[in-house]
Amino acid sequence: MADFDVVVIGAGNAGLMGALTCAKKGAKVLLLERHNIPGGCATSFCRGRFEFEISLHQLSGMGSAERPGPLRSVLNSTGVLDRLEFIEMKDLYRVTYPGKLDIALPTEKNAVVAKLQETFPKEKDAIAKFFDFVYAFFAEVIGAFYLADPDISPQKYPLYFKYALVDTQTILDEYFKDPLLKLALSVYWTYMGVPPRHLPFSDMAALLFSYIEFKPYHLKGGSQMLSNALLESFRSAGGKVRFNCPAERIIIQNGAVVAVKTALGEEISTRCVLSNASAITTFVELLHENDVPAHMYEQMRARTVGTSFFTIYLGMDCEPGRLGINETTNFISTTEDADADYAQSKRLSCEKSSFLLSCYNVADSSFSPPGTSQAALVTMKYAEPWLRLSPSQYYDEKFRCAEQLLRRAEKVFPGITSSIEEMDIATPLTHMRYLGHPGGGAYGFDQYAKDSTLFVPPTPPIEGLYCAGSWYGSAGYQPTLTSGASAARAILKKLR
Numbered sequence: 001m002a003d004f005d006v007v008v009i010g011a012g013n014a015g016l017m018g019a020l021t022c023a024k025k026g027a028k029v030l031l032l033e034r035h036n037i038p039g040g041c042a043t044s045f046c047r048g049r050f051e052f053e054i055s056l057h058q059l060s061g062m063g064s065a066e067r068p069g070p071l072r073s074v075l076n077s078t079g080v081l082d083r084l085e086f087i088e089m090k091d092l093y094r095v096t097y098p099g100k101l102d103i104a105l106p107t108e109k110n111a112v113v114a115k116l117q118e119t120f121p122k123e124k125d126a127i128a129k130f131f132d133f134v135y136a137f138f139a140e141v142i143g144a145f146y147l148a149d150p151d152i153s154p155q156k157y158p159l160y161f162k163y164a165l166v167d168t169q170t171i172l173d174e175y176f177k178d179p180l181l182k183l184a185l186s187v188y189w190t191y192m193g194v195p196p197r198h199l200p201f202s203d204m205a206a207l208l209f210s211y212i213e214f215k216p217y218h219l220k221g222g223s224q225m226l227s228n229a230l231l232e233s234f235r236s237a238g239g240k241v242r243f244n245c246p247a248e249r250i251i252i253q254n255g256a257v258v259a260v261k262t263a264l265g266e267e268i269s270t271r272c273v274l275s276n277a278s279a280i281t282t283f284v285e286l287l288h289e290n291d292v293p294a295h296m297y298e299q300m301r302a303r304t305v306g307t308s309f310f311t312i313y314l315g316m317d318c319e320p321g322r323l324g325i326n327e328t329t330n331f332i333s334t335t336e337d338a339d340a341d342y343a344q345s346k347r348l349s350c351e352k353s354s355f356l357l358s359c360y361n362v363a364d365s366s367f368s369p370p371g372t373s374q375a376a377l378v379t380m381k382y383a384e385p386w387l388r389l390s391p392s393q394y395y396d397e398k399f400r401c402a403e404q405l406l407r408r409a410e411k412v413f414p415g416i417t418s419s420i421e422e423m424d425i426a427t428p429l430t431h432m433r434y435l436g437h438p439g440g441g442a443y444g445f446d447q448y449a450k451d452s453t454l455f456v457p458p459t460p461p462i463e464g465l466y467c468a469g470s471w472y473g474s475a476g477y478q479p480t481l482t483s484g485a486s487a488a489r490a491i492l493k494k495l496r
């Protein structure tokens, strides 16, 4: 008899959710995590009197208790909801392109439309039509894709069949003329990691629909609270966890998973493995190439490692209002050309990189000690140029980039630099170190249309092996938590 029914590799969102879902149904589960805390990206760290949120800026798909979104339902099924407090944000986002555009969007659909129409009166009708289209199209995406309607046909889902793979830029160009309006409507592309020209409109529609219909949220105490709650529930359900314990090998016999070897040399027999480690770690490092069907490597060779981030975590000695930070989510743009903006993510310099300033204290003054606030300044950056630096160059570049971003933040939020009490900086190499993912890829692979989950089913290519998380589908909290739950359902079906 195997030591465990399931060994879960990685305690990120998907690993935690998968482990908990299996344990709650009576499976014997062991969770292995290479780091010393649970959460992966969903963690925090402390400096001085501040506890900094690593990653979560806007939680999607929550909805209210009265009108639950899909994520609330997933969390509810695990029983962690009662342990957590979710804070609804009062704004969708503010977009600032200094000297050209400054618009803050509310969270209600009609108010979003009205605000955009007031700012761009020449495109009033197109704005209304665009939102009607987003809603009609996404209703079909839900039926055809998420609910997997067995009667799917072009007659029943005409918008889905026509637009599912059309890129976001094409749709924006079809509806609008003003590049600033297109900018105001598409800043969420940075949440997917590829610019509108490469981003399937189904993804952009999902973001707009989900954040408007179910509102953006954050978690009281930050995402670490969610990771801790998932872990505590997992332990209460009888699950076992080992931190500082990387998986080193998944052992396959006769085409099926039989055991996991840890970096500490222990061999643990199991009926199933759920990997939340990156796809490259799983299929190149943890598995022997003879055990992996060749098509897996072909599939991966056609993909590219996605973006990571450069983030400045700021603890400030004043409330956000004093610095003119009145919205939680602030996109500061340098160009209306998203392709040019995206090109900046492949360079070291932050001089021309658009960035996001996220400040939870706007919606929740208790997020940091009284009279203070904390903010994250974050911009997309790929790892390659960082990997080419020597240690001393790395140190210099890190601070040069931080100065560049802070100088630009100062222009939009005067006084921000002189109010800094604590500061820390994360680069793509920081994410590589803490997550163990190639390139520090917090979104997994680049999310191009050709690699969409519409085409690449997350089915296990090896008996007993299941995978979940940002490397195996869409990235973000809602998708990764959901993918952990659905991988667990597949495992439970096999175990039965």
Ligand SMILES: Cc1cc2nc3c(=O)[nH]c(=O)nc-3n(C[C@H](O)[C@H](O)[C@H](O)COP(=O)(O)OP(=O)(O)OC[C@H]3O[C@@H](n4cnc5c(N)ncnc54)[C@H](O)[C@@H]3O)c2cc1C
Binding pocket: 009, 010, 011, 012, 013, 014, 015, 032, 033, 034, 035, 038, 039, 040, 041, 042, 054, 055, 056, 057, 058, 059, 060, 245, 246, 247, 248, 276, 277, 278, 281, 309, 311, 378, 431, 434, 435, 436, 437, 442, 443, 468, 469, 470, 471, 475, 476, 477, 478, 480, 481
């Ligand atoms: C700066 C930043 C901002 C973001 N902002 C948002 C946002 O506002 N909204 C949103 O929805 N999403 C956001 N995201 C994305 C989101 O955080 C991630 O997509 C999501 O958390 C990834 O979850 P995951 O399940 O893929 O696991 P990951 O978080 O990738 O964790 C994987 C875990 O596996 C462990 N592991 C790896 N290899 C091994 C091994 N061999 N053995 C044992 N353990 C191993 C790692 O240590 C890690 O704990 C952001 C991410 C970052 C970095």
